[in-house]
Amino acid sequence: MKVAVLGATGLVGREMLSVLEQRNFPVEELIPLASAKSAGKKLLFKGRECTVREVEKTAFDGVDLALFSAGSAASENWAPVAAEKGTIVVDNSSAWRMAQDVPLIVPEVNGHELSKQKGIIANPNCATIQALVALFPLHREAELESFNAVTFQSVSGTGIRALEELREGALALLSGGSFEPKVYPRPIAFNAIPQIGSFDSEGISQEEWKMVNESRKILGLPDLSVSCTTVRVPVFRGHSEAITAVFRTSLSPERAREILRNAPGVNLVDDAVSGRFPTALEAAGSDAVHVGRIRRDTGSSRGLALWVVADNLRKGAALNAVQIAEALLSSGQLK
């Protein structure tokens, strides 16, 4: 199979290469693509060096599968071009997620909707994916009425320059110096910034709208009540989320643990009294969505609170995209 990765030099793109390799995805030829700026760079795939090519129309000739992670503008431009040539595109940007004809897929939740794909499939936002992998099994049992998610999102979601900014900012502040941020609107080291993406006229951020709208689409619950505050924290890798969910029928913490212990993609790390709960530092590099601190919600009789942690570059991006490709393979839509 001929597989292209657009945005191959970015944090998510590199992770896509490594996930394809680790999971033995049947890649016969790998075509790393990027903007003109990155063309010519060398990347390793399965121990062989590949040269990054500039994305252009002919780059998709004969390509079976393309994983995109080069930002919304590139996806808007190139996904239709690739799809028209018969390439199946799994797009990690937000460009196509809310388009009616584009399935928005978390394999553990709505993998069956892949049958509706017409060439472009959208990979949801990182923060949304991990919330739904944890909430969906509970929803199937007790029907979700509403949820409130507050996120603690790592800087790797922003890209390579953000990793450097956190590192440099931390060193500057620790040595008593000052620091002028370039990537974020405020210094991120030793701080918490309640802005991810731009704000609409009501002051709601793009990332907050993604949680609201993508959750509704993926769960097929257009009227689901979703409250959300998305916050960037000085963590390199791994997003954490404090979620409170209210269900139509009551669901005990014990029963929720039982369900999540056997839920696909979930790693239950939940024995708070013995000090067992997940954190971002431990979850970084892993594939699972780690769930802990499951407890009754002190604020509602049919509510549960949980703490959900995942590697945003893996399950939040590259891994979910490759899992979508694997599902296409096993259903015969990709061969």
Place this chain on the structure above:
Amino acid sequence: MKVAVLGATGLVGREMLSVLEQRNFPVEELIPLASAKSAGKKLLFKGRECTVREVEKTAFDGVDLALFSAGSAASENWAPVAAEKGTIVVDNSSAWRMAQDVPLIVPEVNGHELSKQKGIIANPNCATIQALVALFPLHREAELESFNAVTFQSVSGTGIRALEELREGALALLSGGSFEPKVYPRPIAFNAIPQIGSFDSEGISQEEWKMVNESRKILGLPDLSVSCTTVRVPVFRGHSEAITAVFRTSLSPERAREILRNAPGVNLVDDAVSGRFPTALEAAGSDAVHVGRIRRDTGSSRGLALWVVADNLRKGAALNAVQIAEALLSSGQLK
């Protein structure tokens, strides 16, 4: 006036000295007290050196006001001793907060309840104080039905050793080394730890119960619905909180801003579209509760979301305690 500070060498104790000095509280004699371990240490107050004395029964002789911040065990022991000698104790620990005879005071919210004091007055938990300074003016207008608070709490709430642990842990990780935490159950640098205090058998933390129970007591709303997740983040000073509040009558973000612009103790920093919102790094060292990101709650028709930031050592602890003492002065209960 003879003023004692118990726990004078701790982070909050030192801040108490500095707040007393900055606000020109009428201190004629300052008596810094601590455990035997810290006795003999020297502290500066109004440019003069004072020697820390070990706390003992006679230390409260003739003392008009004692500010306590030496932990719950010390408060349990010494507050009744001091009160019996006629000293008014303002206690920053959690020891007396829920005691029926002890007023739990945020001056901007329930200062009038100081008239009921019988010698011991409790200073609420840091995270609770800042939430209520922001919510109370809105509650007076539209009647609070429930709120959900997720906290981003700085390490200074834990004490001096936690500041060192964050600093050392950050340097270790940045230089590629590993780090064995002593103060926290996990490394705090570049992480987020969903544990503050110990967990009860249901897996709810002490800090979460403080938000629930103290809010109900201070607002005089014993049935208020409160959901809470409290999280430690790698910030040196200043707590941030993502709050969603539901009111009985609907309250627009515009009206909420109008109310909070003139509310006591509040600094409105709210123009998200222009990049104006508060963060911990900016709030550190300031007296106000900074409120921003006021917006409609996407999850409920009568809800508002807000982002609330304050210096946990000042308004969250030392400043609130001194403001209580000032209120006692102006009402003639302390002279």
